[in-house]
Amino acid sequence: ENGRCITKLENMGFRVGQGLIERFTKDTARFKDELDIMKFICKDFWTTVFKKQIDNLRTNHQGIYVLQDNKFRLLTQMSAGKQYLEHASKYLAFTCGLIRGGLSNLGIKSIVTAEVSSMPACKFQVMIQKL
Amino acid sequence: MAVSTIILFLQNYPLYIRSVPTENELKFHYMVHTSLDVVDEKISAMGKALVDQRELYLGLLYPTEDYKVYGYVTNSKVKFVMVVDSSNTALRDNEIRSMFRKLHNSYTDVMCNPFYNPGDRIQSRAFDGMVTSMMIQVC
Numbered sequence: 001e002n003g004r005c006i007t008k009l010e011n012m013g014f015r016v017g018q019g020l021i022e023r024f025t026k027d028t029a030r031f032k033d034e035l036d037i038m039k040f041i042c043k044d045f046w047t048t049v050f051k052k053q054i055d056n057l058r059t060n061h062q063g064i065y066v067l068q069d070n071k072f073r074l075l076t077q078m079s080a081g082k083q084y085l086e087h088a089s090k091y092l093a094f095t096c097g098l099i100r101g102g103l104s105n106l107g108i109k110s111i112v113t114a115e116v117s118s119m120p121a122c123k124f125q126v127m128i129q130k131l
Numbered sequence: 132m133a134v135s136t137i138i139l140f141l142q143n144y145p146l147y148i149r150s151v152p153t154e155n156e157l158k159f160h161y162m163v164h165t166s167l168d169v170v171d172e173k174i175s176a177m178g179k180a181l182v183d184q185r186e187l188y189l190g191l192l193y194p195t196e197d198y199k200v201y202g203y204v205t206n207s208k209v210k211f212v213m214v215v216d217s218s219n220t221a222l223r224d225n226e227i228r229s230m231f232r233k234l235h236n237s238y239t240d241v242m243c244n245p246f247y248n249p250g251d252r253i254q255s256r257a258f259d260g261m262v263t264s265m266m267i268q269v270c
Contacts, residue, residue, distance in 0.1 A: 019243035025206035026239055105207040105249070 006093045013097020014104070021102040024048060034128065037106050038065050045102060050074075063128035067099075068121070075120040088116040092124075099124060135198070136214040137262060138163050139238065139253065146209070147253040149262050162200060163212045170202045170210055203231040209238065230265055237261045 024045060031037045042054035046069075056068035074091050078084050092114035100112045109129040116122040136159040139147040150159055203211040211234050213227070237258050241247055244255065 015245065018249055019239075022205075022207055022239045022242040026235060028206065030204075030206060107208050 002090075006089060009090070009093040010097035010100070013094040013099075014101035015097075016094075017098040017101025017103075018105045020049070020098070021045070021105045025106070031106065034108065035059070037103070037108065038067075038126070041099065041102060042067060049098070063130060065126040065128075067124040067126065069124075070121045072120050072122045075116070075122060079119045081118060083119070085116060085119070088119065088122070089114070092116070092122060096124065099126065135159055135216050136163060136212075137234070137266070138212050139234075140167065140210040140212065141250060142208065143167060146251075147258070149259075149266070151266060159214050162198065162214060166200045166202060166212055167210065170204065170212070173202070174204060201227050201231070203235070205235060205238070211235070211238075233261060233265060 025040075028040070028044070031040065038057060038059070042057050046052065046054050050069075050073045052069075052071070052073070054067045055070045056066075058066045058068070072092075074095065075088060078088070078091075096112040096114050100110055103110050103112075103126070111127045111129065112124060113127075114122055114124050136148070136150040138145055138149070138160075148160075199215045201213045201215065203213075205211075211231060213230070215227075238253075241253055241255050241258055242249065247253075247255070
């Protein structure tokens with residue numbers, strides 16, 4: 001039951017992400033490579049949606065990116081530590097879908113998951129699927 | 132001066148086809164399909180220097196008639212191809228660009244419609260209206 005809801009939220013985020021990316025990339029120059037696209041997501045996309053940038057982007061240069069947001073806007077009002085940790089996944093599902101939808105419209109298939117160890121910081125992990 | 136055909140492609144299958152219903156429509160469709168190859172070539176060759184969205188493709192001049200085929204690619208890999216018949220004078224570069232921008236804007240609106248599934252044929256009346264007005268204004 002919980003799983004189905006989370007999947008539904010993620011799918012909604014996916015569709016919204018596709019539309020948003022179309023609007024945001026209307027006037028930007030073409031992206032040179034995957035890293036360029038991820039940087040765009042971290043800076044422009046995140047700023048437009050959440051009014052701040054991603055604080056940290058790490059990659060292993062083999063298709064895995066970790067986006068870290070130390071003060072994720074959707075979690076700041078929830079708690080400032082470990083309280084309500086188990087409910088965080090519901091609020092992150094839509095955003096995971098958002099990232100996945102945006103990337104898919106730019107031609108990148110991926111799997112996005114999120115983890116929270118201590119609110120309001122959270123990490124989004126993007127696994128690029130090479131076809 | 133007439134825009135004969137406008138086609139939008141996503142990964143090489145058409146999302147939207149619109150032609151002025153004249154004779155030899157098939158010929159236009161064929162030309163557009165062949166020009167897709169050139170579009171792909173340009174995208175792959177363009178990696179470094181010109182980091183710009185739009186590209187103008189002038190070519191496919193037939194021995195008998197004059198046609199120009201223009202291409203435009205968005206960041207989401209949707210290709211717009213337009214066939215223009217240049218019997219009188221050539222449309223200025225700026226006009227072609229502004230037409231492509233209008234197309235892109237309308238396409239963005241279609242994308243944001245929650246009832247539209249990306250990859251389907253575009254059946255939006257607003258989009259049709261915009262394309263009609265563009266084709267009429269040019270003639």
